[in-house]
Amino acid sequence: MSLTARHLEAAGIPTVVLGCAKDIVESTAVPRFLFSDFPLGNSCGKPSDVEMQRAILGMALELLDSATATRTTVQTPFRWAEDAAWKRDFYRLDMTPEQIAKARAEMDNQKAILASKLSTG
16 A cells, blocks of 8 residues: 555655555555554544544545645544453464464454344444
């Protein structure tokens, strides 16, 4: 995505990259970057949190309009959780295949519960 943004910028089309991997995106020298300190894949906010998602989109559009220098990074003010415990869990690289399978099953169960609640609305 970062390389696409740079290509579009070279063609005169302004871009803003929204992302969660600050070191990776900044290393690719995108012109404008809106960073959210969230788990990967959630740069626009928490699932189903429409208010947060709209605020982040608004920040991205503001950055598109206001950035005066190249390689501008702005961080959103939102937090994924009250503490950073999610990072310890999210970035664990020492899990065994069995632990990964158990965690995946637990996540699938939580998604099924949420889907059930949403469908009964």
